[in-house]
Amino acid sequence: MINRKIVAEDFKKAEKEQQKIKQLKITDKLEENYRKTYSLTSLSDQAGTKSYYSAFKNLSNLNPENYSITNATFLVENAFFNEDKNFANTYLDPDILYIL
CATH class of the missing domain: 1.20.5 (Single alpha-helices involved in coiled-coils or other helix-helix interfaces)
Incomplete structure (x- = not known):
């Protein structure tokens, strides 16, 4: 047993x-x-991909339940422009910036 x-x-x-x-x-x-x-290994050695990797990392860190479409769009568009844009200058009204 x-x-x-x-x-x-x-x-x-x-x-x-x-x-x-x-x-x-x-x-x-x-x-x-x-x-x-x-x-993205096949294109990782080409110029400009650093911006897309950075955008992907930032997009991955967004809360999927609560995120700003404006911010997500800016991240992608800024990658296209090789990260030379400023969110505040691109999307916010200069008068509002003065108040902030």
Whole structure:
């Protein structure tokens, strides 16, 4: 009877280990697919891509539940212009800036 208990426990341990290994494989596959989809490695050495990487990083940090479309649009447009624009000068009324 004790042997059956030990064998049953060993089977449970082995099954848990197999589940962990299976989950790790699934996670690795998902990460690999993500990298294939979202990596910009083929253009990373070209001039101007630094701005797009910066914009992507900033967009990724926005709260998806509550963000400003104006700010998101500015990040993308500013990447196009190689980050030479200023948000306040681009979108805000100069009279409002004076008050702030």
